[in-house]
Amino acid sequence: MPEGKIIKALSGFYYVLNEGNVIQCRGRGVFRKNKITPLVGDEVVYQAENIQEGYILEVKERKNELVRPPIANVDQAILVFSAVEPDFSTALLDRFLVLVEYNHIRPVICITKMDLTTAEQKELIHSYAEDYRNAGYEVMLTSSETEEGIKELLPLLEGEISVFAGQSGVGKSSLLNALRPDLELKTDDISTHLGRGKHTTRHVELISVGEGHVADTPGFSSLEFMEIEAEDLNYCFPDIELLSEECKFRGCLHIKEPKCAVKAAAESGELPQYRYEHYTSFLEEIKDRKPRY
Structure with a gap:
């Protein structure tokens, strides 16, 4: 039986990548019975008569999985936080870092929108960046507009499955567009009434960037420590x-x-x-x- 990797899950269909071909599959009823939900990033065994009509027969053992966003077998998490609009939050970043560390996923902190900062804000962000570097984290300072830090971020993605995660409105889709301009992912401005971003990504999908894969994930702003003791x-x-x-x-x-x-x-x-x-x-x-x- 052929094997492949799920690169997108949408409306009950799973899109499996195998040697450059993408096969549209459904999950067999056995998964519902055993309470197994195939996730983007899963290595699977499938059968297919053609690229439109396939069925997933088996989900291989996962090395890790996240619930929000729903994705499996992640090598590293690019935690995208904006310097401003919305303002940088160490409390929210530390919450993301705890969940990523608990799942044995390597975190990379990426602070976006550096082009929008005042001199005072820039100094504060650089101070925070130094704190997190001293804690052992890789920290990238970027701007999708000026392309600051984009070339430095690209090599970190090579050969990895990376999840781009962070609060809504921080510029995850803009960052991915800067990394791969042909994507033309939809982006929205910050809601001035709510002071936070509108959700522009509706599903999880693995996107090839260079020799790696990255997942643009739906934005979310609350995380709970349900498994951590x-x-x-x-x-x-x-x-x-x-x-x-x-x-x-x-x-x-x-x-x-x-x-x-x-x-x-x-x-x-x-x-x-x-x-x-x-x-x-x-x-x-x-x-x-x-x-x-």
């Missing part, structure tokens, strides 16, 4: 995880424990205060989460 959170902050090696007590949650290296680093400024505050806020959210039955 309190003891997992430490590992989702690489800078805190590194500092925690110096904590006196193993399994330290960095809240009330004595001789905690993470609290000491936050107090001294070695760890940015906002990173520690986000950690403690997320920890409280996880502890307050209602148990699932």
Whole structure:
């Protein structure tokens, strides 16, 4: 049986790429029975009489999967956040980073719309960028209008399945258009009434960019830590995880424990205060989460 990769899911159809050909497939009823939903990025076994009439028979084991956006087997996440319009949010970025780290996906922080910043805003963004680089993250500063950072971003996509994710209106589609101008993806301006972007991407689809594939995903602005346990959170902050090696007590949650290296680093400024505050806020959210039955 032939095998391929799902590159688009739309209206009950799955579009499978195999050796340059795209076959339109449906899922067999066995998936519904076993509560398996094929996802974009899945490696699948299928059968097809022609390119219009195929059926997915098997979904191969996934190395990871995301729920929002629904995609599997992601190598890296390009977390797209705008410097302005909407304003850069470290709290929202840290929330995305935690979920990406938990799913063992390599994050790349991409800050867009640098051409729209004032001198003061630019200085602040560069300060944040330095903080996140010190935490171990790759940070790109870009502009789809001036093409700042676009050439530097391209090599990071080679040979990878990358998901472009972020808040609505930050310029994900504009960034993809800058990376591959022939795409002509639809973009919308920020809603001045709501102060946030309109959703321009309606489905998940893998798009070839150079030798890699990227997924433009529907924008969303709320993320919940449904799977993450309190003891997992430490590992989702690489800078805190590194500092925690110096904590006196193993399994330290960095809240009330004595001789905690993470609290000491936050107090001294070695760890940015906002990173520690986000950690403690997320920890409280996880502890307050209602148990699932």
